[in-house]
Amino acid sequence: MEYDVVIVGAGPSGLSAAIRLKQLDPNLSVVVMEKGSEVGAHILSGAVLDPSGLDALLPDWRSMGAPIKTEVKEDNFYILGPAGQMRIPNFPMPPLMNNHGNYIVSMANVCRWMAQVAEGLGVEIFPGMSCSQLVYGDKGQVVGVVAGEMGLAADGTPGPNYEPGMELRGKYVFLSEGVRGSLAKEVIAKYDLSKGHCPQKFGIGMKEIWEIDPKKHREGTVTHTMGWPLGSNAGGGSFIYHLENNQVYVGFVVHLNYKNPYLYPYMEFQRFKHHPMVAELLKGGKRVAYGARAISEGGWQSIPKMVAPGVALLGCTAGLVNVPRIKGNHNAMLSGKAAAEAAYAAIGAGRSGDELNDYEADVRGGAIGKDLKKVRNVKPLWSRYGLIASLLAGGADMWANTFGLTVLGTLKHGKTDAAATEKAAKHKPIDYPRPDGVLSFDRLTNVAFSFTNHEESQPAHLRLKDASVPIKVNLPEFAEPAQRYCPAGVYEVIAEEGKDPRFQINFQNCVHCKTCDIKDPSQNIVWTTPMGGDGPNYPNM
Incomplete structure (x- = not known):
């Protein structure tokens, strides 16, 4: 045609x-x-x-008739600690960070x-x-x-x-x-x-839609957080957007240049919801949808x-x-x-x-x-020096660029997100709390709320360049991080008594986030398109 x-x-x-x-x-x-x-x-x-x-x-x-109705009325930024939070005032932020005049949408x-x-x-x-x-x-x-x-x-x-x-x-x-x-x-x-x-940089974004108590709903409110639970383990943060009909978008982003192969982005998201500020908002509500998607983060240098x-x-x-x-x-x-x-x-x-x-x-x-x-140096500053330095130096650089000045020039990104993954021997496993089924959920339960479906008789659209790599290379060297970086539980290492471990791909669970194609330290996983129509069926993400 x-x-x-x-x-x-x-x-x-x-x-x-x-x-x-x-x-x-x-x-x-x-x-x-x-x-x-x-x-x-x-x-x-x-x-x-x-x-x-x-x-x-x-x-x-x-x-x-555009479905764009909920104008931003309130803009909040917080740095979280394990039990509390500190609000960052809006006035020192560059004008480009202001969300007034924007809309919360699906x-x-x-x-x-x-x-x-x-x-x-x-x-x-x-x-x-x-x-x-x-x-x-x-x-x-x-x-x-x-x-x-x-x-x-x-x-x-x-x-x-x-x-x-x-x-x-x-x-x-x-x-x-x-x-x-x-x-x-x-x-x-x-x-x-x-x-x-520069190489492209990425994050993994995970999102749930919640229906909350009408008394707690503040339509048009936008909240972003940084800090806990990620701390120094990874860059990232959260978003909480109050749209119409007593619904709230609750999302969490983890930058994929993290070093520790034991990091579990999905469980960081679930743990975040137990922060007192977030738990109080969601208490009495219910999650109605879930999904995940990679985000391009390289910006100007990586186009x-x-x-x-x-x-x-x-x-x-x-x-x-x-x-x-x-x-x-x-x-x-x-x-x-x-x-x-x-x-x-x-x-x-x-x-x-x-x-x-x-x-x-x-x-x-x-x-x-x-x-x-205007914002080209924020991501490399965060990657090199951490959250606080990026807030201070990145904020100053954005202010300078607002007036057409260049303080830092254009900083470069380093290695790819896959290459940033360090050997497991350099790190310790992270003990994550078990999901409680009220505020936090296991992956497979949440995947059901993405309404994902793949015809099981088709070829797996997640392909390995070398089928031996997950067990022979990634498992001993990196503790096979595919078990953790996938937000849908697609990849498993099956260990049965008396048998060698084997790598299993549950492609039916795939929500098409592409994280595996990005973060696999051996670059051995290739994401391809499944048959048409298969995958998640997001209602109003």
Whole structure:
């Protein structure tokens, strides 16, 4: 099937690109392929939305029925200790950290609404269609994708209900797969797009939706915390957002450059909820949903070259998150708009399959670049010197950049998050409290609240380059951290009496966070797309 533009992923960047293309020329043929069972099924974000991206794309969104209603009314920052907390005043913080004028939203629902807008303009959107391969032209350019292959048996051969995938070809292909997209990973490697840039850095974000006592609910309140329980073990922090209907988003982020292989990000999240301030808020409430997703944290220094022949990287696929602000959706939308404008100009000039250099220039020299440059040193400062130093030095650097001054230049990131993992012999196991089933929950119980489903007869989409590595290398050297860094209990080391330990992959539990592809110290795990529609089914994450 031939199109002008093929877009992989119905997230904020991909849908923004589709909408903008149709705004520019209703006659352009545009298709969006989404691996989730429906648009929004795989979307997980905090989220406090900076509306600047939507203002640029759809200036009338407020009158278009957008599910964006809860404006931020109160903004709180705390440093936590084991039994108490200290509030950080708002006045010394740089203006860019202010959340007033932003909105607490479900990005899953925002994307569902954006998909309706796009379809109203004539965009074709196909959910439940995983894009498993790229199609290359005779000059090495990307010319399309293969999508919708179904019915493979567990060994990878065609089963009785096999349906071959179809080729969707376009003058340009946009990859808006989110963090650590499998096709984008291939493109970055094939065209060496990371050359000259720092390695991308990541975090793992875990989130629960709670219905709480109406007496404790404060609609429009945004709270962020740092410190306990992570301490010096890892960087990260929490968010608590009060949206409508007595619901609260409770989330926790752990930076994946932690050293101790015994660290258990999911259990750090569960322990956090027992802090007196958080426990009091949640007491008498109930958790109604759970999910997890990797977050790109490298910022300005880690953005790879975003274009190659015939293809462009959009949004979180390129790593456009502003880490101190914990925001990337506005930049995702702006990147989709910029990519669409570059493709529209190229197609209008009779070009196809070349590099959309105007898109790259727009991102780096426009609003996205300005947003990310101001905060570029916060993450490396935190990684090198810890929380307090990053608050002081990073805050000063952000203030200086607000006035166009550069105090520290551009600090570099160090090794990859996988390489940051140290040998188990250097560390001691961490004793985590057992979940109580009231405030804290075991992983498998929580995974049920992500509504995840995978057809069990298909090939496992989590693949090992070498099946012997988990037991022969990772277990003795790193205590096999896959048992702990996965927030869905996918990986187990099974030890049975009288038998050698074995590594088990429960791929049916996978919530598509991509942490394993990022953090495995041997870089032995490869995340690929399962059959279309499989994975989590997030309601309003």
